[in-house]
Amino acid sequence: xxxxxxAYNRYKFLGEEFLTWIWYVIEKNQNLLKSxxxxxVALEIGNRxxxxxxxxxxxxxxxxxxxxxxxxxxxxALKNGALVTELNMVYxxxxxxxxxxxxxxxxxxxxxxxxxxxxxxSDEDLEGYLLEKLFLYDKLLQFFKNLFAHFVKLRISNDxxxxxxxxxxxxxxxx
Amino acid sequence: xxxxxxxxxxxxxxxxxxxxxQIIDTVADGLTKHTIxxxxxxxxxxxxxxxxxxxxxxxDFSGSSFVYGNYxxxxxxxxxxxxxxxVLKKHYTIEAARRMSESGRxxxxxxxxxLVKDHVLNALCLRIPATPNIYDVVWNLEESxxxxxxxxxxxxxxxxxxxxxxxxxxxxxxxxYSAADIYSNLTDSQRDELQKIxxxxxxx
Numbered sequence: 290x291x292x293x294x295x296a297y298n299r300y301k302f303l304g305e306e307f308l309t310w311i312w313y314v315i316e317k318n319q320n321l322l323k324s325x326x327x328x329x330v331a332l333e334i335g336n337r338x339x340x341x342x343x344x345x346x347x348x349x350x351x352x353x354x355x356x357x358x359x360x361x362x363x364x365x366a367l368k369n370g371a372l373v374t375e376l377n378m379v380y381x382x383x384x385x386x387x388x389x390x391x392x393x394x395x396x397x398x399x400x401x402x403x404x405x406x407x408x409x410x411s412d413e414d415l416e417g418y419l420l421e422k423l424f425l426y427d428k429l430l431q432f433f434k435n436l437f438a439h440f441v442k443l444r445i446s447n448d449x450x451x452x453x454x455x456x457x458x459x460x461x462x463x464x
Numbered sequence: 465x466x467x468x469x470x471x472x473x474x475x476x477x478x479x480x481x482x483x484x485x486q487i488i489d490t491v492a493d494g495l496t497k498h499t500i501x502x503x504x505x506x507x508x509x510x511x512x513x514x515x516x517x518x519x520x521x522x523x524d525f526s527g528s529s530f531v532y533g534n535y536x537x538x539x540x541x542x543x544x545x546x547x548x549x550x551v552l553k554k555h556y557t558i559e560a561a562r563r564m565s566e567s568g569r570x571x572x573x574x575x576x577x578x579l580v581k582d583h584v585l586n587a588l589c590l591r592i593p594a595t596p597n598i599y600d601v602v603w604n605l606e607e608s609x610x611x612x613x614x615x616x617x618x619x620x621x622x623x624x625x626x627x628x629x630x631x632x633x634x635x636x637x638x639x640x641y642s643a644a645d646i647y648s649n650l651t652d653s654q655r656d657e658l659q660k661i662x663x664x665x666x667x668x
Binding site: 301307368402444 | 468470472474535638640643649665
């Protein structure tokens, strides 16, 4: 097994390619996402994307913020060789909505808000309240766990080097 | 950070190792042995330990109080006394002046300066209450997974150390490589492929 620090640094790019691929999937292949959640409604880009371009001599970082922010600059960053390093997303399943940011290098989740639940009225209600909260956290985490597992299998397959990379390149250049 | 907050941060872990029997008793024992101790009116400037999720200032792990359905829920509490540098400097200067006056000298040796600083720090620590920081922990034993409600590096490091000390199990942090290894159910040949991959050039 690789040393933790070595593995963390060596495979940062895997998380960043995952986020870049998610953006592509959101734009071009929402049907794939349905297979991970029977109640799936949509996965959308939220109010913040961070890009990093390590192809340049000094790594360049670009942040796009704000609701409904134009993503043209983001596409331009991809065309210049940047990858998505942080992605804020909105996940909709059935009538419910989750908002959160996923960081590529660590897969850490931040700024996560889950669908609202009723506050417990008494100590007896606490367990039910907590289990409902945990169910809502788990739903999002399971979705991304399965999506990441799918991505990894695709990433190490021959399909990645052939078909998938070509399709992503085409999407970047035609956007 | 509490799992009940309107927005949260989560760091995910895989729990390495399993308990053979008396799981709830073993976890309760680990939590009780490493419960946070109060350092107010004490010389210590920092304390790290477990506390109850629902009563973070009156920790109590008796009667399976940390078990909710299939989950164990408790909190990591880090109490720290933050002494502002300017406050420390003020009290150090006063104490150093007092000692010089008592000794009739107009200087303090290096050792004396250190003793004065330690004395002032201890005196301030006795008077200043600790600031508590509470981070919730959700442990799913069946799935060997654990969610820690913070992305702060220092808090995550304290969690990893205390968890290992308390339960004799280790935590493997989820990041791209470990997630690929744990979540993707890879065959040996796929694992070999994973070792070989390098960044994809999406642009030429």
